[in-house]
Amino acid sequence: MTKSVIIIGSGVGGAGIGALLAHEGFNVKLFEKNKLIGGRFSSYKTEDGWNLDVGCHLIANCEKGTIGEILRVCEEPDEKIQWKYARKPGPKFFYNGEFISLPRDMVKFNFGQKSIGPLMKFYDDVVKTKQDRIEELMYTSIHDFVASYTSDPKVGAMLAYYCGLYFVTDQETSAGEWIYCQQDLMKNRSSGFPQGGTIAVPKAYCDIIKEHGGEVYTDVPVEKILIENNIAKGVKLKDGRNIEADIIISNVGIKDLVLKLVGEEHFEPDFIQKIKTYKYSLATLMLKIALDKKITEENMIMYLSFDQIVNEAKRLNLIPGSENMSDEEFMEHVSFDTITKARGSPEFKDYVPPKHFAVFLPIVSNLDPTSAPEEKQLIFAGSGAPASNEEILNYDKWADSIMNSVKDIFPNIEDHIIWTKITTPQDINSFAGKFGNVIGIGQTIDQVGKNRPPQELPGIKNIYECSADTGSHGIGGELAADSALRLYNKLTGKKIPLFEAKNKQ
Secondary structure (H helix, E strand, C coil): CCCEEEEECCCHHHHHHHHHHHHCCCEEEEECCCCCCCHHHCEEECCCCCEEECCCCCECCHHHCHHHHHHHHCCCCHHHCCEEECCCCCCEEEECCEEECCCCCHHHHCCCHHHHHHHHHHHHHHHHCCHHHHHHHHHCEHHHHHHCCCCCHHHHHHHHHHHHHHCCCCCCEEHHHHHHHHHHHHHHCCCEEECCCCCHHHHHHHHHHHHCCCEEECCCCEEEEEEECCEEEEEEECCCCEEECCEEEECCCHHHHHHHHHCHHHCCHHHHHHHHHCCECCEEEEEEEEECCCCCCCCEEEEECHHHHHHHHHHCCCCCCHHHCCHHHHHCCCCHHHHHHHHCCHHHCCCCCCCCCEEEEECHHHHCHHHCCCCCEEEEEEEECCCCCCCCCCHHHHHHHHHHHHHHHCCCHHHHEEEEEEECHHHHHHHHCHHHECCCECCECCCCHHHCCCCECCCCECEEECCHHHCCCCCCHHHHHHHHHHHHHHHHCCCCHHHHHHHCC
């Protein structure tokens, strides 16, 4: 007998598991609360011809990772989503007025001579780390792991930038998870962008649902999951209709599933407390810049300013007596994490640095020409910013801070700006929830491996969470795709070739 499935949400996890189960013969109905599918992977067209992404701006492994594996399991060609890699030119750092390619130009970072050898050994060890050692390092921070190689604060700052991929600080990022993802990045060399915007991913999955007889509804919010005798029976829609199904799958995030859609009354207090203590990843502010002409051929730029780290640390007065220190001496006494924690203290709550010291810039229209009108250019510039669901924060100042860093790279950029748009954590929250954080439950050392949120809920049958919250490995949307593949395995018993290959390494 064909089983019926209701899926709540059309992000990568929701649309992905929908595609997998529809291909397997399940009767799938997907309900999305917004008019657009995709969640953080959604995109929208402006009246003047620009295609803008909501919350995702680069995909780590394109079709070679878990996002592509969903298509392969569904027996769809990789070409169902068209990709362009960030190659030729590849990703570059911008530091001290020049572009730097790693590892070739590493010396241009002016690391101490004592750090170059240990840093090269660190990267060599990362490539060669075996699966059992990765598991051992899951609950060690990347900060502590790197400290076993070098104490150079510039190295720490650069690694902290990479930790921003997971939107947690270097003190909290799992070394094991970081190594797991870095190995995939180094092996696949396929970071890039889908043509047509990030919505191309959930659209491909939703098309598979419909091609196999399933249904996808937009602008139809689900208000409650119906529970009878500890069994999920269906959902109540906001318009009052009740829809029944054999299996209910949530893509809204573990907290909203438990605390809102199901309700605390269905669980033991210890489980509710655990759900409430899960920590979200950090938030980002994204500045979207439309230009009247192409000003760069680069695909991806990572701006990093050690000078800004020093300036901010001095501004926060982190090291007593530092006024007589040179910048190099000062860097010997301060860490990136020290600054991060100081910025979170009450006395510096409203402080915004004049320039942001770490900014990620995908040149979107170079990766996806459909994102900008002909002869124009679209650049995204994003970096960390505070998230709050309780107050209005001065995001304009944060946008200015990011733009001032962008001007270091492109001094004349203002001469070519048509418009800028700011995507704030509150914008993301209004569209995709989770207080506007980038990913969901953060990949911190206490929330990875066996400590990731569960896909199944204790004491209630036939209900599952499938989102980045419940993924085991990956960066951003790939974490959600990982969750979809694992849930597919759980519901059908069928093996996932990508996971089988990883297990044999």
